[in-house]
Amino acid sequence: MNFTEIKQKLRYKRYSPNTISTYISCLEQFNRFIEREKLQINEPVIYQYLMGLVAKGYSRSSQNQHINAIKFYLEKVLRQKQKSYYIERPLKKKMLPTVLSEQEIQLIFSNIKNLKHKAILSLIYSCGLRIGEALNLTINDLDSDRMLISIRSGKGEKDRMVPMASNVLKLLRVYYKEYKPVNYLFNGNDNSPYSATSVRNVLKRAVYKSYIKKNVTPHTLRHSYATHLLEKGTDLRFIQVILGHSSVKTTEIYTHVSTKNLRAIKSPIEEMQL
Secondary structure (H helix, E strand, O other), X not given: OOHHHHXXXXXXXXXXXXXXXXXXXXXXXXXXXXXXXXXXXXXXXXXXXXXXXXXXXXXXXXXXXXXXXXXXXXXXXXXXXXXXXXXXXXXXXXXXXXXXXHHHHHHHHHOOOOHHHHHHHHHHHHHOOOHHHHHOOEHHHEEOOOOEEEEOOOOOOOOEEEEOOHHHHHHHHHHHHHHOOOOEOOEOOOOOEOOHHHHHHHHHHHHXXXXXXXXXXXXXXXXXXXXXXXXXXXXXXXXXXXXXXXXXXXXXXXXXXXXXXXXXXXXHHHHOOO
């Protein structure tokens, strides 16, 4: 494999740095397998390689990443037609996202004392942002007159607008006066975006202090925001647009974690004498 050519093609197609790194890592592993066994790339060989990943305990997500990388190499680099081979994907595991209650969100924020950290996590929750979207925001992306935030080059290179809460805007103004960010809204030490790892660690400590036993990540705040909107009566289509989902089917997952209708259901046992 010509990895210089592969990297150039990935960059030309405007794949993100993280995706480029993942694809190259997957293809390097696949190439080692091919060279070690002295094999030609074909459908049975790809299947043999992927079965080896399954045997080693690779997750469905990791298996799919390898499939995506191999498909990219075959279709975009070697320019093979998709009909010339078939790669079967693993069945999707239908897991519901972890969702926090509004009371748990409030408790977590009350255990974050650092102004910058509170501003970042409040913004992620209040706008349903992915962590990368929040950390890549610039000062000019905030429109305080229209109470909107521009999300540029989100997942899938899609731009969108999201509404901004008035109390979050007040918090951001206090933050701005104290930290005076230059380019990115949340600068790191060298005026680069703030560290995603630091944000995750801050949230982890706040969750621990709040005695919450759920597995909480910054993406949990996004899931919680969407679920809370749904429970307050926001139309699913609007939630889809705010979150930047390509299909409403992706957004429909929140109908399965919303407890509003479930709480209204009365069990028949309530009318029985126990």
